[in-house]
Amino acid sequence: MTCPVAVTWFLVVSGYEARLTIHEAIKDYCDEVELPILTSDTFWNQLVNPLYIPKDVILYADIVYCTDQELAEQREDVDEKQFLSLDIYTRRDTSATLKPVFLFIHGGGWIRGDKTSPYPLIRHLAESGLVVVAINYRLASVAPYPAQLIDAKRALRWVKKSIKNFGGDPNFIIVGGDGAGGHLAALVALTPNNAEYQPGFELVDTSVQASVLINAITDVTNETMVWNTNFPEHFAKDIAKLDKSNEDFLKLHSPIHNIKPDSVPFLVFHGDRDNLVPFQLSRNFIEQFRKVSKSEIQFVQIPGGHHVYHLFTSPRSQYQAIGIEKWIKHLHHDGKHA
Template sequence: MVFAIIYYTFVLLFAGLTYASVEGRIPVVPRLQYLVVLGLSLISEWPLPVIVLKIVLINIASLLGVFRGIIPQLFYIVDLLNMIGLVVIFIDADEARRAIEQAIKSYSDQRELPSFTSETFWQRMVNPHFVPQNVFQYADIGYATHSEKSEATKNDFEQVNYLTLDVYARKDISRSTSKPVFMYIHGGEWIRGDKASPYPLIRHLAEVGWVVVSINYRLAPISFYPSQLIDAKRALRWVKQNIEHFGGDPKFIAVAGDDAGGQIAAVLALTPNKLEYQPGFENVDTSVKACVLINAITDLVGEQNSWISDYFSKKIAGRQTKDITFLREHSPLHLIKEDPVPFLVFHGDRDTSVPFKSSSIFVEEFKKNCKAEIQFIPIPGGHHVYNLFSSPRSHYQAIGVEQWLNHIHSEEGNGDYAWVSKEHDFSD
C-alpha cells in the first residue's frame, strides 16, 4: 500500500512536469517556485534517466501487485503516455543542435555537433555528471584583499567565504603560450547559487584549451546590491593580476553568466573602469573582450519583467521604494552604448522565469545603437536552467560558445585557433 501511494505520487508529479515542460507553462507554487523551475529543466534535459527510473518503478510495482484493479491500471496507462512524452522531449533536443549549427556556420571550424549516432552524445546522456578527465580544478582561491575581507565580515562573518573563485585548466596546459580566459558568474536571483555548480560549459571550455574561472560573490539580502557587481569586478582584478600563473592570458578575458549572473556579467562588460563600482582599485583596468549571456536578466525596469522591479529594489538592493533611476543604471538594456564589446546571447524559448522576449529586445536595441558584433541564438525547448544539466542541449550550447569565442579571439588579431586542443573530437 505504501509503495502504491509512492508510485501514484510519482506518476502524477512526472506527468505534470512533462506536460508543463512540453507546453512551456509553469504552475505557480508559492515558496517552491525555484524547485518547480528546476524540475521542468530536469525533465527537459534528462528525459532518458527519468524513463529508466519509471521502468524500475513499474517493475517493482508489478512485482508487488500494485496494478490490480481499474484505477491502478489507469495510472499505469498515464505512466506509459508520460514515457512517450519524455521520448518526444528527448528527440526535441535535436532542434537545438540544428539551431546552433545554423547560427555558427559562418565562423565555425565546420565541426559537426554530436547527434544521436555519436558516441559523445551518449557518453553525456549515460553520465549526467560527466566531467572531462583531463581538466584540473584549482578550488576556493580568495580574490579579495585583507581590508575587503574585513569589510565583508561586518554584515555576516560567513560572507567572506563567498569572495572566492575556482580555476579550471587542462592538466597538460602549456604555460609557454598564454591561453584566452573565460570568467563565469553563476545565477540564482542574486540570493542563491554557487561557483561549483556543474555547468557543462565551464568544463567544456577548459577541456578544449581555455583557462576558465568560476566565481562566487556575496549574496543578497545579507549583502545588498551592488555588492555582487563590485565583487565580480574584484574577481576580474584578481584574474588580470594572477591568471598568467595558470597559463591564462590577462589581455583576453571574456565574461559570462546566466540569470542574475548574466545581469552582473553584462553590467560588468558595459561599465568598464567605472570608479564607483571598483572602490579601492580605481586604477585597475576592468574591461573585458567579450560577453556571453544565458537566459540573462537584461531589464530591471521594463514590462517584460514586471515582477522584478519591486523585488530587485527592495529585496536585492535594500531600498525602501522602487527606484527607477537606480534600476536603469543596472539594467544592461539601458547601458548599451556605441562601442561595447561583442555579445553572444542565448535564451531558452520555454523559459518561464525570465521572458524570452527580454533577450530579443536587448539584442534589437544593441543592433540599433552599436557597431560591435552581437549574435542571438534561441534555444528550442530550453527552460530556465537547462544549461545547468549535462545534456545534449547544454553541450551543443557549449560547443557554440567555444566556436564564437574562438572567432572573437581571432578577430582580435590573435591568429587562428591553432592553440585549441584537438585531442577530443566532439563529432566522433
Template sequence: MVNPHFVPKNVFQYGDISYVDHKEASDAKKDGFEQITCLTLDIYARKDISKSTPKPVFMFIHGGEWIRGDKASPYPLIRHLAEVGWVVVSVNYRLAPTTLYPTQLIDAKRALRWVKLNIEHFGGDPKFIAVAGDDAGGQIAAVLALTPNKREYQTGFEDVDTSVKACVLINAITDLVDEQKLWDYDISDYFSKKIAGRGNKDIAFCKEHSPLYLIKTDSVPFLVFHGDRDTLIPFKSSINFVNEFKKKTKSEIQFIPIPGGHHVYHLFSSPRSHYQAIGVEQWLNHIYDDGNNDKNEYAWVSEENDFSE
C-alpha cells in the same frame, strides 16, 4: 550524463581560491563567515596546458536571482570550454539580501581584478578575458562588460583595468525597468527593495544597472541565448536587448533563441546544452582569433532577421 560534478579527465580543477585582499575580507566579516567564503573562485584548466603559450580566459558568473546559486553548479559549458583548451574561471559572490546590491557587481569586478593579475600562473591570457553569466549572473556579467573601469564600482582598485573582450548571456536579466510590462511581477520594485535594500522603488537605480540602458557605441561583442519557454525571465526582454544593441553599436551581437528551452535548460547535460557549449566555443574562438567585430562564418543569425515581433 547525470553526474553533476563531472570534470573531464584531462582537466584539473583548482577550487575555492580567494580573490579578495585581507582588508576586503575583513570588511566582509560583518556579513558572516558564510558570505566571506563566497568571495572565492574555481579554475578549470587542461592538465597539459603550457604557460609559455597562454590560453584565452572564460569567466562565468552563476545565476540565482542574486539570492542563491554557487560556482560549483554543473554547467556543461564550463567543463566543455576547459576541455577544449580555454582557461575557465567560475566565480562566487556575496548574496542578497544579506549583502545588498551592488556588492555582487563589485565582487565580480574584484574577481576580474584577481584574474587579470594571476591567471597567467594557470596558463591563462590576462589580455583576453570573456565574461558570461545566466539569470542574475547574466545581469552582473553584462553590467561588468558594459561598465569597464567605472570607479564607483572599484573602490580600492580604481586604477585596475576591468575591461573584457566579449560577453555571453544565457537567459539573462537585461532590463530591470520593464517599461513594456513583460514580467509577471514588478521586477523594479523587487530589485530595488529586496536586492538593493532601498526603501522605495528606484527606477533611476534600476536603469543604472540594466544592461539594456548601458549599451554604448564601443561596447564589446555579445552572444545571447534565451529559451523561448523560459517562464521566469521574459524571452522578449532578450530580443529587446539585441535590437537595442544593434541600434547603438557596430559591435557584433548574435542572438540564438532556443526552441523549447526552459529557464535552466543549460544547467544539466543534454544534447541541447552540449551543442550550445560547442556553439559558444566556436563564437569565442572567432572573437579571439579575429580580434575584430566583422561578420564571419559563425554568424548563425543573419543581419536580416527581425526579432521585434
C-alpha cells in the same frame, strides 16, 4: 517503461533541434562545422554522470579573490570567504601559449546559487582548451546590490593579475553568466573602469573582450512591460535594499540602458519557453544593442528551452557549449579584442 522512453525521446528531439540551431548560428564563422551526432559517447557518458570532470582537466578550488583589507571589512557574523572565492578549470598541457579566459558568473536571482553548480558549459570549455574561472559573490541576503557587481569586478581584478599563472591570457577575457549572473556579466562588460563599482581599485583596468549571456536579466525596469508589475519593486527593495523603487537607479543597473557605441561583442542565448526571465527581454536587448553599438552581437533562440535548460547535461546543453566555444575561438583567432 513509458517514462524512460519519453525522457529519451525528449532528449533526442530537443537535441536534434539544438544541433540545427547551433549549426545555423556558428556556420558564418566556422568553415567546417562538425557537431557530434546525437549518439556520441560525449553526450551519453556525461548524462549518466552529470558531475563528470574530464580526466585531463585540473580544478583549482576555493581561491579567495579579495584582498585581506577587503575581507577585514566584511560582516563579522558571516564567513564571507565562501562568497568571495573562485574555482579555476584548466586542461593539463605543457603549451607555453596563453589560453583564452572565460569568467563565469552563476545565476540564482541574486539570492542563491553557487560556483559549483554542474554547468556542462564549464567542463566543456576547459576541456576544449580555455581557462574557465567560476566565481561566487555575496548574495543579497548578505550584502545588498550592487555588492554583487562589485564582487564580480573584484574577481576580474584578480584574474587580470593572476590568471597567467594558470595558463590564461589576461588580455583576452570573456565574461558570461546565466539569469541574474547574466545580468552581472552584462554589466561587467558594459561598465568597464567605472570607479563607482571599483571601491579601492578605481585605477584597475576592468575591461573585457566580449560577453556571453544565457537567459539573462537585461532590464530591471518596468519600461518593457514584460515583467510583472512587482519585479522592479522587488529588485529595488529586496535585492538593493532601497526604501522604495527608484526609476533612475533601476535604469542605471539595467544592461539595456548601458549600451554604448564601443561596447564589446555579445553572444546571447535565450530559451523560448523560459517562464522566469521573459524571452522578450533578450530580443529587446538585441534590438537596442544593434541601434547603439558598432560591435557584433549574435542572438541564438533555443527551441523549447526553459530557464535552466543549460544547467544539466543533455545533447542540447552540450551543443550550446560547443557553439560558445566556437564563438570565443572565432573572436580570439580574428583578433577582435583590445
